[in-house]
Amino acid sequence: MIIVIGYGTFGRKVVNNTKAIDKISVIDSNAVVFESVEEAEFNFIVGDATDETILNKAGIKDADTVIVLTNERETNKKIAKLVSKLNPKAYLIVRNIVQYPDLYSGIEVHKIIYPVDCAAHEILLEIEKSKLRRKLIDLEEIVKDIKKRYNSKTSNIVPSKSKGEKYSTGSKDNNVINGIDASKSDDNKLAPCLIIMHNNPDPDSIASAMALKTIMMKWGVSSDIAYGGKIGFDENKAMVNLLGVKLTPIDNIDISNYEGVAVVDTSSSKIIPIDTTYKIDILLDHHNNGDLTANYMDIRPDIGATATILTEYLSHLNIVPKQKLATALYYAICTDTNYFKRKTSKKDFDAAGYLQDLMDPKTLDLIENPDMDTESMEALARAITNRNIIKNNIALSYVGHIKNRDALPKAADFLLKMEGITTTYVFGISENKIHISARTKDLRIDIGEIMRTAFGGGGHQSSAATSIDLGIFESVSDKKSLKNLVEEAIKTRILEAMGIDETDSTKKYEE
Ligand SMILES: [Mn+2]
Structure with missing residues (x-):
């Protein structure tokens, strides 16, 4: 009562x-x-x-x-x-x-x-909404402007059949995405806008591109999604396959066919597959170290994932994301915040809470636990047998030639589960480079810094990866000699960077 x-x-x-x-x-x-x-x-x-x-x-x-x-x-x-x-x-x-x-x-x-304070706080929330509203009006104008430019260009050209086919490589199969039929909202079969993700796209860039595409579609403008590098990690591949999202390698695309370019989840020219001479229209990101500029920019370093920004956009525009898009956005926020363990803002929690009701947990489960391919499994086995334990807690392991580099971080993660092991380095050869993945659960060690010192690579405190040219080792044809040479060279550099005397090392397993 x-x-x-x-x-x-x-x-x-x-x-x-x-x-x-x-x-x-x-x-x-x-x-x-x-x-x-x-x-x-x-x-x-x-x-x-x-x-x-x-x-x-x-x-x-x-x-x-x-x-x-x-x-x-x-x-x-x-x-x-x-x-x-x-x-x-x-x-x-x-x-x-x-x-x-x-x-x-x-x-x-x-x-x-305090009634007056309550009212003032309410107004503050409204101001934030009005800012977002204004932003989205600007974004809509820019998107529609792209379409206008595009229409005036294409109305002057009767596209030849071969040209039409070229266009359609990126857009034809892409008419239906997340239940929205692009051909209905856009009578023009050719997409005016290209959404570019960063190289080796991660879930956040994929989900953000999907959401931006959906928003543009609401405004009657179709778009294609392109990427550089490759779609690595089994989880990312599973995400793309299970959600039926069409992503086109940048090499299969002629950028000059597009009137507008949007870049999502990065604002750094170093990790996008186009050079800076292209004018970027739209830039959406949550990293603060970018050098790119655009007509429309929304860069918010205080937010955990670009997907959070896009979820806010969708919600403000009254677009309820379909299950697949919601699942993608939810997964993106989870991975970019490392399941809310990394820097996570209230907005990330709000967006995830909103999406949780709309996403499909079964699909998410399939994305998170993809089957491991045989090659990764074999690399994992080699990482275990070839392990070289130093000072009882550091594991170094050479896995030889690998086709899929994703096996390395998996193996590095896996070795970390071995009893007593707190730091792992797994390395292998692919495409004339030595690739190294490193992990640590020792808080006194900055693995990113060690990798930088040893190889000029980079990473975070607990995980890092880098690759170096095979160089003179390229001429070594005998596998056994190559193994010994690479192993020795990598080990020496790592131990030096960690400040460990090599005589401390004890080799547990010899092939
Ligand atoms: Mn991100």
Whole structure:
């Protein structure tokens, strides 16, 4: 049961909002305020709430919540004191103004409401919304402008059949994505806009590209999604396959066919597959080390994933993402925040919470636990047998020639599960390069820094990867000699960077 004391403008609002939740008793000393209230609406008592008998009449002993809202602050204080004495178990909410922060000191109140502050806070939230609204108006204008440029260009050209086919490599199969039929919203078969992800796209860039494509489609503008490098990791491949998203390698695309370019999840020219002479129209990212600029930029380093920004866009535009898109965005936020263990903002949690109702947990499970290919499995086996344990807790392992480099981080992760092992280095040869993946769970070690010192690579405190040219080793044809040479060279550099004397090493397994 709730007791509300004070039935002025504020009290009336509170009663109207809460009477559906619980039984309410209202006290006010002025009978006039209850004139228009029907008997059945709620129980009301005319009287002075600083009087114990009035509070008892309202059933103070049974109240779960007491809300004190008169506009007399000294009266509120007296009532609060009395209520906390009569029913210390009740949750006591009181009204105050900022000028009197100590008004209730010595009384056990649970929440002090400052009505003016509440309103000011509401306005702040609205300002944020208005900023987003303005941003999205700008984005829509830019997207529609791309389409206009595109239309005026294509209306002058009757596309030859071969040219049409060239265009369609990126867009024809792509008409249906996430249940939205692009051909319906866009009578032009050729996509005006190209969305570019960063090289070796990760789930965040894939999901963000999918969402941006969906938004553009709502505005009647179709787009193709392109990437450089390759789609690595089994999870990313599974994501692309299971969600049926069409991504085109940049090499199969003629950028000059597109009137507009959007870049998602990076703002660095170093990791996009086009050179900086191309004008970028739209740039959406959450990293702060970028050098790219664009007509429209939304770069928010305080946010954990670009997918969060896109989810905010979708929600503001009243586009409810279909299950596949929601699953992609959810997975993107999970992976970019390392399942909320890395830097995660309130907005990331909000977006994930919103998407959780819309995504498909079964699909997500399949993405997260893809079957391991035979090659990775074999590389894993070699990583275990070839392991070289140093100082009882560092594992170095050479896995030889590999086709798929993704086997290395998997093996490095796996070796870390061995009893007593806290740091792992797994390396192998692919395309005339030695690739190295490193992991540590030792907080005193910065593995990224060690890799930088040893090979000029990079990474984070707990995980890093790099590759170096095979160089003179390229001419070594005998596998056994190559193994010994590479192993020795890599080991020496790593131990040097870690400041470990090589005589400490003990080789446990010899092939
Ligand atoms: Mn990202």
